[in-house]
Amino acid sequence: MSDGSLSLKELIIALFLFITAPVVAHMLAKASLHAKVKQRKDSVNNELFDKARQQKDRED
Incomplete structure (x- = not known):
């Protein structure tokens, strides 16, 4: 269409x-948590990271 x-x-x-877009961002974040990708030192939200680590440790 050329009329704009x-x-x-x-x-x-x-x-x-x-x-x-939000669904994809959430899936990427969860995948990185489960893959134990190193978190940046200046990251703001460590609560979810710590919860995921504790849950993963309990499963192992």
């Missing part, structure tokens, strides 16, 4: 990205 308006296809793609 958004098509339905573009809106659906944008909606899909807005919905799936």
